[in-house]
Amino acid sequence: MPQQLMNWYDRPQYFDMVFRDETNDEVRFFEKAFAKLVDTPVKRLYEPGCGSGRLVAAMAGRGYELVATDNNDAMLAYLQKRLKRRGLPSELLNTDMTTHVCKPAVDAAFCTFNTFRHLLDADSAETHLRSVADSLRPGGIYILGFHCIPxxxxxxxxxxxxxxxxxxxxxxxxxxxxxxxxxxxxxxxxxxxxxxxxxxxxxxxxxxxxxLYTPAQAKTLLKSVDDVFEIASVHDFDYDLDEQRKMDNDLTDAVFILRKR
Ligand SMILES: C[S@@+](CC[C@H](N)C(=O)[O-])C[C@H]1O[C@@H](n2cnc3c(N)ncnc32)[C@H](O)[C@@H]1O
Known part of the structure; x- marks a missing residue:
């Protein structure tokens, strides 16, 4: 069969297969972060750009209440089926993560694997961060992971x-x-x-x-939203909560934990 030019997000099963190995490390890291950095119990979560829902399904399976958004129907249909098969509830919405605000508010949100870099201009990136802040209750955290390229x-x-x-x-x-x-x-x-x-x-x-973000450009972006988010800690794709990273030029695989003020 010849190669087809298409949106690979229209094949959620393949996307899921090639990234599922990372899921357990992320889940462990999220739960450690909730325990260490959030003062009240974390029950309700939000994932913008949830894709095939490997993380949504894993977190819902651990008893959390999930809100998940994506703008791709194939991804959402795949996730819906996956949750139904496991009898897991969750709120799935086809909407743009740039502006979506969760109501009622969530206790924590997460967005890893460069999903955030799909927002192609400065306005969209900042609007997204402010929408996530509006989705969180005060003290709630946003775990945001993406590659920076020095x-x-x-x-x-x-x-x-x-x-x-x-x-x-x-x-x-x-x-x-x-x-x-x-x-x-x-x-x-x-x-x-x-x-x-x-x-x-x-x-x-x-x-x-x-x-594209250099580490310095990521820092500038986070500074632009420091009225709503403080940086609680910085890590990398090793997903080790005990290992903090400096926000310097060596921070290429960045995981920021932002706390809503
Ligand atoms: C790299 S995948 C990540 C999936 C998931 N977060 C994960 O870690 O497995 C990025 C997802 O973001 C979705 N997406 C891209 N831009 C979006 C937007 N503006 N609003 C909502 N979803 C978006 C894509 O459809 C895709 O499913």
Whole structure:
């Protein structure tokens, strides 16, 4: 079958397979952060840009009440089915995470895996942060993880990995095909080869843009919302709550824990 150019988020099952290995580390980190950084019990959570819902399902399975948004119907339908299969309730909304405000308020929110970098300009990024702040009760936290790319980093980057599940093998190649530091945009190409148990092969190619941040630009952004959020702690993709990171030029895999004032 020839390679199709499409939105890879329209194939939630493949997205889920290639990122599910990280889920347990994130869940452990979230719960440690709730216990250490939030003074009152954490029960109600929000994930903007929830995708296939690997984290929503994991947190709902641990007894939390979830609100999740995405602007892709295929992702939401996949997650709906997944939750129904496990008898887990949750509030799923097809809406733009830039402006969505949860009512009633949530105790904590999380957004990892560069989802935030889908917001392509400064206004959208700040509006999103303010909408999440409006969604949180005072003292609630927002766990926000995304890659920062320092000025001296090599923009040429290709990553390859594969995953197996239920007899399907998915191989992924992720490549930066355009990098515009001035416009603060990079274009990524994802190529997927999925080989199903019956030998059938599906090939997909998807291209999308992400906003670029240097560590300093991330710091400036967080400063612009310091009337609503204080930085409670800074970590990296090791998801170790006991290891804090400095906000310096070496912070490339950043996880910020922001506390609503
Ligand atoms: C990288 S995936 C992350 C999924 C999930 N957060 C995870 O960690 O597995 C990004 C998701 O954000 C969604 N998305 C992108 N821009 C969005 C927007 N403006 N509003 C809501 N969802 C958005 C995409 O449809 C996609 O499902």
């Amino acid at each position: 000025l001296d980093a090599d923009p040429d980057c290709t990553e390859r990995w594969s995953a197996m599940h239920g007899g399907t093998k998915v191989s992924v190649t992720l490549r930066v095909i355009n990098f515009e530091r001035r416009k603060r945009r990079e274009t990524l190409r994802v190529s997927i080869k999925a080989t199903k148990a019956n030998g059938q092969i599906e090939r997909i190619r998807s291209e999308f843009q992400l906003r």
